[in-house]
Amino acid sequence: MAWSLDSDRPVYVQLAERLKLQIVSGYYSCGDRLPSVRELAAAAAVNPNTMQRAFAELERSGLVVTLRTSGRVVTEDRALVEELRHDMAKLQVKTFVDRMAEIGCSRDEVLELLREVLEQESANL
Amino acid sequence: MAWSLDSDRPVYVQLAERLKLQIVSGYYSCGDRLPSVRELAAAAAVNPNTMQRAFAELERSGLVVTLRTSGRVVTEDRALVEELRHDMAKLQVKTFVDRMAEIGCSRDEVLELLREVLEQESANL
Amino acid sequence: MAWSLDSDRPVYVQLAERLKLQIVSGYYSCGDRLPSVRELAAAAAVNPNTMQRAFAELERSGLVVTLRTSGRVVTEDRALVEELRHDMAKLQVKTFVDRMAEIGCSRDEVLELLREVLEQESANL
Amino acid sequence: MAWSLDSDRPVYVQLAERLKLQIVSGYYSCGDRLPSVRELAAAAAVNPNTMQRAFAELERSGLVVTLRTSGRVVTEDRALVEELRHDMAKLQVKTFVDRMAEIGCSRDEVLELLREVLEQESANL
DNA sequence: GTGGTCTAGACCACT
DNA sequence: GTGGTCTAGACCACG
Numbered sequence: 223m224a225w226s227l228d229s230d231r232p233v234y235v236q237l238a239e240r241l242k243l244q245i246v247s248g249y250y251s252c253g254d255r256l257p258s259v260r261e262l263a264a265a266a267a268v269n270p271n272t273m274q275r276a277f278a279e280l281e282r283s284g285l286v287v288t289l290r291t292s293g294r295v296v297t298e299d300r301a302l303v304e305e306l307r308h309d310m311a312k313l314q315v316k317t318f319v320d321r322m323a324e325i326g327c328s329r330d331e332v333l334e335l336l337r338e339v340l341e342q343e344s345a346n347l
Numbered sequence: 348m349a350w351s352l353d354s355d356r357p358v359y360v361q362l363a364e365r366l367k368l369q370i371v372s373g374y375y376s377c378g379d380r381l382p383s384v385r386e387l388a389a390a391a392a393v394n395p396n397t398m399q400r401a402f403a404e405l406e407r408s409g410l411v412v413t414l415r416t417s418g419r420v421v422t423e424d425r426a427l428v429e430e431l432r433h434d435m436a437k438l439q440v441k442t443f444v445d446r447m448a449e450i451g452c453s454r455d456e457v458l459e460l461l462r463e464v465l466e467q468e469s470a471n472l
Numbered sequence: 473m474a475w476s477l478d479s480d481r482p483v484y485v486q487l488a489e490r491l492k493l494q495i496v497s498g499y500y501s502c503g504d505r506l507p508s509v510r511e512l513a514a515a516a517a518v519n520p521n522t523m524q525r526a527f528a529e530l531e532r533s534g535l536v537v538t539l540r541t542s543g544r545v546v547t548e549d550r551a552l553v554e555e556l557r558h559d560m561a562k563l564q565v566k567t568f569v570d571r572m573a574e575i576g577c578s579r580d581e582v583l584e585l586l587r588e589v590l591e592q593e594s595a596n597l
Numbered sequence: 598m599a600w601s602l603d604s605d606r607p608v609y610v611q612l613a614e615r616l617k618l619q620i621v622s623g624y625y626s627c628g629d630r631l632p633s634v635r636e637l638a639a640a641a642a643v644n645p646n647t648m649q650r651a652f653a654e655l656e657r658s659g660l661v662v663t664l665r666t667s668g669r670v671v672t673e674d675r676a677l678v679e680e681l682r683h684d685m686a687k688l689q690v691k692t693f694v695d696r697m698a699e700i701g702c703s704r705d706e707v708l709e710l711l712r713e714v715l716e717q718e719s720a721n722l
Numbered sequence: 723g724t725g726g727t728c729t730a731g732a733c734c735a736c737t
Numbered sequence: 738g739t740g741g742t743c744t745a746g747a748c749c750a751c752g
Binding site for chain 6: 357358359393394395396397400415416417
């Protein structure tokens with residue numbers, strides 16, 4: 223997963239989304255200490271202020287908590303993380319189902335294609 | 348399906364995509380006569396030239412054929428339409444699977460969520 | 473050789489050209505009696521007056537002579553026919569050479585390609 | 598080679614053909630930067646949009662590639678250019694051979710006339 | 723009426 | 738400056 227940034231949406235929103243993704247996907251686990259704003263900003267080639275703003279978003283949602291003196295960590299609230307993960311997943315699924323319906327795929331066809339692709343992916347591991 | 352147009356991608360591309368979708372999904376069937384360029388342009392609130400350009404794309408792909416003076420019809424080549432439909436569907440599925448993997452969903456979880464959503468949709472009918 | 477007629481040039485000119493071609497190519501030989509204007513007009517699906525006008529052109533050039541009572545025949549003047557044939561051929565060759573030069577073909581390449589095509593044609597007989 | 602335009606065929610098609618000819622003939626070589634659309638449009642006395650459309654044709658065939666902001670260049674793919682050149686040449690030859698056959702010229706006569714004309718052309722240099 | 727083409731003029735993104 | 742896109746409005750050929 224690279225730091226790919228569109229120029230048409232606010233950068234801080236994109237950064238926040240990516241960090242959120244890294245948390246719900248388990249790349250950063252509950253209780254993990256996160257890299258410093260400066261480090262992440264450098265890695266993403268953005269201004270530290272922008273990265274800071276991204277973190278502000280994550281704190282509002284409770285995914286990340288700031289420890290006065292020792293940086294930021296992922297929340298210990300596993301249920302919250304899991305809930306967000308589930309919400310994101312469900313949104314993706316709904317969007318997917320709608321698109322397949324637009325293309326004119328039946329319920330069975332969707333499942334059939336999905337199984338095909340999943341097996342290919344498995345085979346590639 | 349409304350004539351929703353982003354401002355960030357060429358309008359004629361979006362129009363072509365939408366028409367393609369309407370054909371592969373069966374909204375317009377093989378052999379069906381399509382509305383005139385002027386009609387569709389009016390409906391989509393774009394300049395007729397722009398709609399014409401969209402049709403040029405469809406014609407190059409073979410989905411649509413032009414009858415000199417009596418409008419355009421969807422190709423009679425059902426195999427071509429089916430092939431395109433399958434390609435579009437498979438691309439959607441692959442994108443979907445990748446995104447779910449990013450979120451950190453297992454194969455089984457994807458299938459489980461999908462079944463959930465599909466049943467909800469069925470229930471809504 | 474079919475009676476293919478463009479709509480952008482005078483029909484009688486096209487008919488005259490075609491008849492001229494049939495004479496110089498030997499389809500009608502010197503001294504041959506030609507079909508009647510009515511017959512030819514019917515075959516070409518044109519008005520007899522139009523075909524008549526085509527013949528007038530051929531008579532002016534001396535390729536065809538009218539016998540008072542017994543229709544028209546191809547001139548007996550073999551030299552004239554041969555001269556016209558040679559002129560037509562030379563014009564074609566010149567046009568051809570010019571076009572090949574435009575494409576950027578060398579003298580040798582032209583000859584090489586020509587031999588290729590001529591042999592293919594021979595093989596097809 | 599002048600910007601001669603018929604009025605009976607689409608202008609953009611004629612422009613595209615001419616540009617194609619200039620590329621395969623080596624007037625513009627592989628990698629050469631082409632004049633801007635506006636320049637060429639002015640030279641050919643057509644609307645820039647029309648010239649743009651001509652370039653779109655060339656781009657679809659792969660003969661020309663667009664550099665975002667710094668104009669267009671001829672493809673570096675010499676093989677493609679050579680292939681197109683050969684195709685064009687062969688088509689001309691075939692057409693020529695057919696026409697000569699219609700006139701009633703034998704294989705040897707065609708070659709004889711061709712040599713004559715080629716020598717005249719050489720002499721004119 | 724249909725599609726096809728062309729012009730004129732404008733705006734945008736990119737550098 | 739470059740190419741890319743869009744609009745507006747016009748004309749043509751075809752039946």
